[in-house]
Amino acid sequence: MAQAQPLTPTLRAALRLAIGAALAIAMVFWSGRGDRVFLAVIAVVMFATESPSLPWKALLPQFAAGVVGILTALVLFHVADGWLMLSIVLLVVALLLEVLRLQSGRSLALLLTWAVLVMDTQRAFNIATVFDLALTFVIGLLSASLATALVWPQRPGAALAAVDQRLRQRFGDQLGRLRQWLELGGPSPPPLTSAELLPMVLALQQPTSRQLGLLWRQILHHWLLLEPQLLGLRPPLRPPAGPLLQQRLDRIQALLIPGRTAEVAAGPVPRGSTVWCLDLSSELIALAIEQQLDTLDQLLHSQRLLRGSVRLLRQNS
Numbered sequence: 473m474a475q476a477q478p479l480t481p482t483l484r485a486a487l488r489l490a491i492g493a494a495l496a497i498a499m500v501f502w503s504g505r506g507d508r509v510f511l512a513v514i515a516v517v518m519f520a521t522e523s524p525s526l527p528w529k530a531l532l533p534q535f536a537a538g539v540v541g542i543l544t545a546l547v548l549f550h551v552a553d554g555w556l557m558l559s560i561v562l563l564v565v566a567l568l569l570e571v572l573r574l575q576s577g578r579s580l581a582l583l584l585t586w587a588v589l590v591m592d593t594q595r596a597f598n599i600a601t602v603f604d605l606a607l608t609f610v611i612g613l614l615s616a617s618l619a620t621a622l623v624w625p626q627r628p629g630a631a632l633a634a635v636d637q638r639l640r641q642r643f644g645d646q647l648g649r650l651r652q653w654l655e656l657g658g659p660s661p662p663p664l665t666s667a668e669l670l671p672m673v674l675a676l677q678q679p680t681s682r683q684l685g686l687l688w689r690q691i692l693h694h695w696l697l698l699e700p701q702l703l704g705l706r707p708p709l710r711p712p713a714g715p716l717l718q719q720r721l722d723r724i725q726a727l728l729i730p731g732r733t734a735e736v737a738a739g740p741v742p743r744g745s746t747v748w749c750l751d752l753s754s755e756l757i758a759l760a761i762e763q764q765l766d767t768l769d770q771l772l773h774s775q776r777l778l779r780g781s782v783r784l785l786r787q788n789s
Contacts, residue, residue, distance in 0.1 A: 484623060485520075492516040492619030499611045508608045510591045511584065515612025518580055520619050535613070537577025538584050541565050542605050545588035558589055584609075632681045635672050639688060640728045642669065643695070647725040650702055651718060657707040663699050666692065683778055691771050698764035701757060720765045727772035 496512035519531075548561045565585050569578050588605065642664070649661040669692055677685030709717060 488520045488619045488623040489517065491623055492520045492615045495618060496612045496615035499615065500608055503607070503611070505604050505608055508604060510587055511605060511608040512612035512615065514583060514587060515609050516616045516619070518583075519613055519616035531613075533574050534577035534580050535609075536572075537569055537574040537581040538609060539606065540568055540572065540574065541581030541583075541585040542588055542609070543602065544568060545585045546601060546605075549589055558586070561585065561589065632676060632678065632684075635675050636681075636684065636688075639669065639672055639676075643691075644725055644728040646699075647721055647728070650699075651721050651725070654702070654705065654707045654709055654714065654717065654721075660703050663703060664695065666696060684775065687771055687775050687778065691768060691775075694764050694767045694771070698761065698768065701761050701764070704757070717761075720762075720769075724765065724768055724772065727769070727776060 493513055493516050496516050497509055500506060500509045500512045518534075544561065544565045548564065551557055551561070562582055562585055565581055566578060569575055569581055574581070646661065646664055653660055673685060673688045673692055675685075676688055708714065
């Protein structure tokens with residue numbers, strides 16, 4: 473029997489929004505406040521996320537900003553006639569949020585202000601109106617939380633595993649281009665940059681993946697030292713330096729590919745930097761390249777052992 477494929481992030485987000493909006497619309501109409509259903513739908517769109525739970529410390533400032541936007545719209549609705557006056561009201565809301573230090577909820581507050589001024593046909597500054605709008609907004613928040621919890625929430629380690637996989641794929645592809653260039657010559661491949669890879673490495677330095685993130689940071693550091701040395705060579709490299717260097721790079725590339733790690737786990741590390749001097753420009757360059765390759769080999773081997781131990785712990789837990 474074929475195994476069901478996991479939902480893509482786009483489909484999961486679409487289902488989450490659909491379920492959240494359906495719950496919000498149903499509850500708002502059931503409560504007799506169907507004329508203000510737009511407020512609940514806005515809350516669902518803003519707060520239905522991948523996170524299984526919304527942090528209250530981050531939610532409260534946004535909720536307070538939303539209330540400020542709603543109250544300001546109810547107080548100034550009689551002057552918000554036309555787009556010019558509507559823009560002035562939105563500017564007033566933005567200034568109030570700056571004074572109250574609720575900048576984190578600025579986008580939500582401006583959106584709610586606009587929605588109340590444009591879509592609400594029963595604008596009036598009284599307790600009943602404020603209560604109806606606040607209750608509708610809370611219904612939207614609850615619907616977003618329920619949809620987030622119900623719609624196949626992403627496993628906590630899935631995002632980190634995806635980042636780890638992208639890093640391995642990026643390094644593996646670059647090694648493949650470098651090996652082809654060293655063997656055939658031609659234009660050199662563009663080097664990897666820390667600006668491209670460091671954000672992914674930092675994303676892995678979470679409490680649940682700190683060791684893996686630290687290993688990736690060291691790998692990135694040594695790769696940025698090794699790659700300019702490799703790009704400084706003049707391909708195609710002749711024997712014996714060419715085949716020896718290709719063996720070392722093939723081992724590094726195999727350690728990056730999950731299906732090939734078993735091939736190199738027990739195999740000996742090719743040695744012989746003194747032989748490289750026959751083909752490389754100097755013995756110092758050969759020694760520096762081999763030193764960086766040795767370090768990368770050890771770090772990637774440690775990563776392989778770390779991933780294996782983490783999988784074993786998850787299976788036994």
